[in-house]
Amino acid sequence: xxxxxxxxxxxxxxxxxxxxxxxxxxxxxxxxxxxxxxxxxxxxxxxxxxxxxxxxxxxxxxxxxxxxxxxxxxxxxxxxxxxxxxxxxxxxxxxxxxxxxxxxxxxxxxxxxxxxxxxxxxxxxxxxxxxxxxxxxxxxxxxxxxxxxxxxxxxxxxxxxxxxxxxxxxxxxxxxxxxxxxxxxxxxxxxxxxxxxxxxxxxxxxxxxxxxxxxxx
Numbered sequence: 001x002x003x004x005x006x007x008x009x010x011x012x013x014x015x016x017x018x019x020x021x022x023x024x025x026x027x028x029x030x031x032x033x034x035x036x037x038x039x040x041x042x043x044x045x046x047x048x049x050x051x052x053x054x055x056x057x058x059x060x061x062x063x064x065x066x067x068x069x070x071x072x073x074x075x076x077x078x079x080x081x082x083x084x085x086x087x088x089x090x091x092x093x094x095x096x097x098x099x100x101x102x103x104x105x106x107x108x109x110x111x112x113x114x115x116x117x118x119x120x121x122x123x124x125x126x127x128x129x130x131x132x133x134x135x136x137x138x139x140x141x142x143x144x145x146x147x148x149x150x151x152x153x154x155x156x157x158x159x160x161x162x163x164x165x166x167x168x169x170x171x172x173x174x175x176x177x178x179x180x181x182x183x184x185x186x187x188x189x190x191x192x193x194x195x196x197x198x199x200x201x202x203x204x205x206x207x208x209x210x211x212x213x214x215x216x217x
Contacts, residue, residue: 001033005041009033012041016048020061035064035145039071047071068145075142079135082106086119086134089175095120098159098169100152102176104184108150109137111193116154152188 001009013032017024036044047070051062072078082103089099095116101107110116113133122130141148153172155163162169174181 001037001039001041001044006033009036009041009044012045012048016052016062019052022061032064035068038145038147043071072142075139076135078142079138082109082138083131083134085176086110087131089173090119093173093175095156096158097156098172099154099156100172100174100181100185101154102174102178102180102184104147104150104187105138105141107152107154107184107188108141108148108193109134110154111151112137116156117160120157149189149193150184150187151193152185152190 009032010029013024013029017028044067047067048062051066051070052058057066073081082105085101085103086106089101093099099116110119113119113130119130153159159169159172161167172185
């Protein structure tokens, strides 16, 4: 959802709380808004309606986690689905090509694991451990509902070599939904995700002085 959706979203939440004979507080509304922002308004409204009509859980006031779970499944399901895309891309496209997935979290997790090229250097017997690490990292972001910065494109061997030599770089292979992958590219951050700089020389008064215990006595 985007900011212009806030007014109708607020009314929707007031209606849902009213259905359960409760008032919606400013705090509750802010929590709901942050939890639902990654999704389209129409999809959120449909999910709330499905919850209300659910014969097992519909008698209880929904919590944000209930609707998130309905919208995207459990974090484990999401991580397994994401890894299936990565595994298929490695086997069918390979890490020679630059790639862009339709899920920004895939970009961030693979970046944190060393990058697209490093993934292609893993041996087959390492693959189950790589999968487990990916799934755990992915689930961590999902469980915290984080939307971290991520690189717009995962660079492959050919792309890295061409950039180093100043040659033309081919467009990345789009993995998954084409339109979503384009949005991922547009929302990426083309800068180091962990800035580093060398500390300046310490001023004389900031240097440490070793004190002999006999001097302090």
